[in-house]
Amino acid sequence: MTVPEPHGIGTVQLSKIDSGVFPPKSSTTWATRDDETLMSARASGLNWQPIAAKHFPSRTANACRKRHERLMERKNAEDWDGVKLETLAMEYMNVRREMWIVLSNRVGEKWTIVEAKCMEKGLKSLQQAHRSAQRKERGNSVGDSGIGIGFPDAGYESDNSHISERSDGHALPGQH
Structure with a gap:
């Protein structure tokens, strides 16, 4: 996609990210609600890419996988009564x-x-x-x-x- 450069000098090529076709992935903190959604989606049998696309469009599949791993480690540690x-x-x-x-x-x-x-x-x-x-x-x-x-x-x-x-x-x- 090309757009006019400021002051009418020429045009600038925008990437898909800049144009909004692919929103940039962010590294924000996970809310408790996000954790619950992630655990539920994974328990339902979804793989990481569909989980990221459907529930967390601003996160990568790998970010979802790593968060799930950390949550499972925490859960397993808490299981030690x-x-x-x-x-x-x-x-x-x-x-x-x-x-x-x-x-x-x-x-x-x-x-x-x-x-x-x-x-x-x-x-x-x-x-x-x-x-x-x-x-x-x-x-x-x-x-x-x-x-x-x-x-x-x-x-x-x-x-x-x-x-x-x-x-x-x-x-x-x-x-x-």
């Missing part, structure tokens, strides 16, 4: 030594220290340190992971070598 959390706590305490020993043997620290450090740093920090370590590996430079857990080198032995059984009394693989 006291009983479910107590069950998790009981099972965690039953297997914690076994599961942390695997990691502690790899990093050369006592399992209780590895557990405490992982809990202290949290998943996001560990994921970030992992990505950083991967970048360093790709660049052939080895360095500190940034989380305060040392990694054994060729001359360092794990201080977990004295551990020969699981918390339930059974021998670890490779142990007598």
Whole structure:
């Protein structure tokens, strides 16, 4: 579409967005009503493109999908009632030594220290340190992971070598 330029100098080509054929997508906040509409539309079986076109013309299909993911994550987190959390706590305490020993043997620290450090740093920090370590590996430079857990080198032995059984009394693989 062409329109006269100001002051009659010539014409300017307008894009479809400028002409209103395709309204620009906006990044406004989602209202509670929008969330309800989104959840209902998805529950009815609609895919993201039809949801965006029908209910949210100013949003992309991807924006609808990402919002739905966040809403589902929030809903799932809220589903952890006291009983479910107590069950998790009981099972965690039953297997914690076994599961942390695997990691502690790899990093050369006592399992209780590895557990405490992982809990202290949290998943996001560990994921970030992992990505950083991967970048360093790709660049052939080895360095500190940034989380305060040392990694054994060729001359360092794990201080977990004295551990020969699981918390339930059974021998670890490779142990007598």
